[in-house]
Amino acid sequence: MEVLDDFEKAGIGWIWASDSEGRLSYLSEKAIESLGADAERLIGRPLVELFDIDRDNPDEKSDRPLNFLLSSRTKLNDLVVKLANAKGESVWWSLTGHPKVDEQGNNIGYRGSVKNVTVEFQRKLEDSRLAEFDSLTGLANRHRMNRKLDGTLAAYKSAKRACALMLLDLDKFKYVNDTMGHPAGDDLLKQVAERLRAVIGDKGEIGRLGGDEFQIILPDLDDRGALGDLADKIIQMLSSPYQVEGKRAIIGASVGISIAPYDGLERDELVRSADLALYAAKNGGRGMYRFYSAELKDVEQERQIMLDDLREALQGDQLQLHYQPVVRTSDHMVVGFEALMRWEHPDKGNIPPMHFIPVAEDSDLINMLGEWAIRRACEDALQWPDNVRVAVNVSAKQFANKGFAAIVTNVLADTQIDPDRLELELTETVFMGDSEATDATFSALKKLGVRLALDDFGTGYSSLSYLRSAPFDKLKVDKSFVDSCTQKDQNSAKIISAIIGLSNALGMDVTVEGVEAFDQFNLVCEKGAKYIQGWIYSKARPQGEILEEIASGGYKIQPNGPDTYRPERRSVFRRIGIIHEDHRYDAVMRDLSKTGSRIEGLVGVPEGTGLVLDLGGGQLVVCQVKRSEDATIGVEFETPLISDGAGGLCTRHRVSPYALAAAGMPLASLPPGNYPSAMMGDGPKSQPQFMQVTVQRNP
Known part of the structure; x- marks a missing residue:
């Protein structure tokens, strides 16, 4: 008894006991004092009314309630339980105990020790909350991805570097969850994570934001051709059949892509742009990717x-x-x-x-x-x-x-x-x-x-x-x-x-x-x-x-067409800018293909003239005039355009707003934003060499 008294008084731990009915029969005086309670309020009360297993404990492996553990006479090993002190504040104790039987083998309750782990447990909860990886897939979680993106954008802004962001949403995942059960859904998400790792490798960081949403940060990547190819590969990989619990499951994926600094400089802005692009991809028929563009704001x-x-x-x-x-x-x-x-x-x-x-x-x-x-x-x-x-x-x-x-x-x-x-x-x-x-x-x-x-x-x-x-x-x-x-x-x-x-x-x-x-x-x-x-x-x-x-008997058709194929030109009516030397002209694009365009609005442009087309949003296309007649010119692009994922065409690269401003580009060429006046070119300009005419849309 003297040893036990010394043990309790030293604060190393406290002693507790229960009777055969599962009621608290003994608790160290120091333990009662720590709760600010009277012994009469605690002794004699059922343990299940005093204690509850804390499900927030990240180390807790038991999914059984305390009542089940006690009634099944299970040994308790450092079981973290939650209770309230006299002030109503939550307190966490670590409970250890073993069932006691009499000479006839009858249950006479539990005997054990308990210690206050409130400080350690709260620290553990905080560590768990800040844990940086998703427990199911092992991918980075939302907290880590946010911190990573914030840090990357802040560093890249001063260094004038690019960073791409992909948002992924799984199509038909809810169907798998509903028909095959959540364990099957969890297994599927793990397989999705493995496939994403196989595709992305060390090119970027992958995160699971929750549910069936994933995010990929791709530093120093603004090549929309490479991004489109990567998105296509992701969609194909994630859309191939899965083996889940012995059954075949098929899902799909949609991808939205935004790129800093063109589509946003801060995290919220860049994520919003990628989210709009993802929404457009899903509305476009799913199983697609889309790049962000300004017109997506009105897509819904x-x-x-x-x-x-x-x-x-x-x-x-x-x-x-x-x-x-x-x-x-x-x-x-x-x-x-x-x-x-x-x-x-x-x-x-x-x-x-x-x-x-x-x-x-x-x-x-x-x-x-x-x-x-x-x-x-x-x-x-x-x-x-x-x-x-x-x-x-x-x-x-x-x-x-x-x-x-x-x-x-x-x-x-x-x-x-x-x-x-x-x-x-x-x-x-x-x-x-x-x-x-x-x-x-x-x-x-x-x-x-x-x-x-x-x-x-x-x-x-x-x-x-x-x-x-x-x-x-x-x-x-x-x-x-x-x-x-x-x-x-x-x-x-x-x-x-x-x-x-x-x-x-x-x-x-x-x-x-x-x-x-x-x-x-x-x-x-x-x-x-x-x-x-x-x-x-x-x-x-x-x-x-x-x-x-x-x-007229026309069941038979003779083939008729050009000798050689050239890429399709799409009829468009798109107002663009044309930059020649230090002047910017307004014009209208009428036809567009991957390799060239027909443009109206400039008179007197000689064949062989080098021009830069400003398609907006930092999309500059270097080209050469191949045909010129009246106010119409035909140009050939130095670098072919690529698919934008939605049936349209876009440039593989864009010029950063910083670079445009620093080069003294005309203000009309710049995306919306505030630029230091020192960056703008205000030097003398030469005389324009071409005459600009107004082009109207055909009625």
């Missing part, structure tokens, strides 16, 4: 306006189907048509499908649009020869609709078209949903007798595995391979040859898309192409023109 408002307009278009018969022929190369006979949706807005003119289809896919409108397209295509095809098929594109969301097979059934019944004449074109995104439901839909469609085609073949991540499991009748070689098949140092021609050989081995038809010039035509024919769909035969045309051709 524009999306809602377009959605409302699209509903009116569907009801008001503004939508049409145009048909592009699929031609047999051996005799140039038309064997089918692909139905392509067209929208002529009463105020905004033609709106491309790549703009309105993703908006429809984010709402239920895609199902109504899809049903309308299949029905209209079948009705139109009935007016063609019986041996000519019609192909209709089906979106992944439309395919995932449980009633999709029933819709196709009803259309076939209503129109009485031969099912073999209807071809449904699908992309690999249809496999990102419920695999059992997907298989059931495939089976139902094949029983109907319709044909299935895999579109954009070769651009996805796991095409071969899909061919093994899905009953496709046709593969379509994506236009991107055809565009580059005649270029040197490209493997596109070999890939086309391999796809054609694969389709022949599997007994499938294959159509090569996007053939525009004879150099492409001759090459793909040499590789064994039996069917071609492209401008070299015909662009998509309305039903009226198709019927006129048929009426």
Whole structure:
């Protein structure tokens, strides 16, 4: 007893005991005093009323309540419990004890020791809160990523260096969580983290912000070509199938990208820009990346306006189907048509499908649009020869609709078209949903007798595995391979040859898309192409023109196009700046391709003149005038433009606002911001050499 008294008085620890009913029967006097309580208030009370296991303890491994541990007579080893002192303040004790039995083996309670660990525990909680790594994935957590980004931007601002930021959001992750359970979701997140590490390596720091949100900091990287390639690789890696608890899970990913100093100088600004870009990527159809641009600030408002307009278009018969022929190369006979949706807005003119289809896919409108397209295509095809098929594109969301097979059934019944004449074109995104439901839909469609085609073949991540499991009748070689098949140092021609050989081995038809010039035509024919769909035969045309051709016996189309392919020029109306020597002129860009542009607004520009195009936001393009006539010039870019991830083009690099200002660029060339007057060039200027004229948009 004297030893125990000395032990208690020394403050090394305190003694406690409980009876067979789980009530506190003894507690050291010093322990009672530390709580500022009376012994009568504590002794005799059930332990489970006094103590509670603290779930905030990062070292606590037990997920059992204290009542369970006591009733199961489990030995207690430094179990951290929380209780309140007389002032109502939280106090943490470390409880150790073992169950006591009498000579007959009956439980007579617990005997043990306890010590106050409040200070240590609070420090541990603080350390845990500030811990810098996500416990599930091992990636940096939000706190570390914020601190890292703040430090990087602060250092890079003074050094005038760039830093890219990627925000990632997993598509379909909630579906996995809901259907397979949270443990499966956790396993999936761990695999995602491993794939991100494999892609990023030592190029940057990866963090998990929470849920299915990830962030990547990429120092000294502002090359949007390299960033786009990296984002594409991330999306493909994260979209390939996962093995989770013995089952296959498929998700996707969307990526938003911002770059300092162009899209923000401080963390909040840069994160907001990346978030807007991510939002635009998800609205663009998911499985995409987007760079931040100033116009994204209004993307949600524009999306809602377009959605409302699209509903009116569907009801008001503004939508049409145009048909592009699929031609047999051996005799140039038309064997089918692909139905392509067209929208002529009463105020905004033609709106491309790549703009309105993703908006429809984010709402239920895609199902109504899809049903309308299949029905209209079948009705139109009935007016063609019986041996000519019609192909209709089906979106992944439309395919995932449980009633999709029933819709196709009803259309076939209503129109009485031969099912073999209807071809449904699908992309690999249809496999990102419920695999059992997907298989059931495939089976139902094949029983109907319709044909299935895999579109954009070769651009996805796991095409071969899909061919093994899905009953496709046709593969379509994506236009991107055809565009580059005649270029040197490209493997596109070999890939086309391999796809054609694969389709022949599997007994499938294959159509090569996007053939525009004879150099492409001759090459793909040499590789064994039996069917071609492209401008070299015909662009998509309305039903009226198709019927006129048929009426005049026009089932046969001779190829007609340029000898060699040149990159597509897009019609645009974009106000830009043109910089020549120390003058800046205003002009309008009319056509744009990766390698050049047609520009209106300057008179008297000799061929061979070197110019710099200011596309805004630090996008400067060095070019040379190749053609000049009146107020129109054609220029060739020194460095080709790249994809912006949304179907547009942008420069690979941008010039920092600091560099623009320091070089004395005209104020109109600078992004919004405050620049020291000492940085602005105020020296004498030469006389302008060209005359600027005003260009108006065509009515």
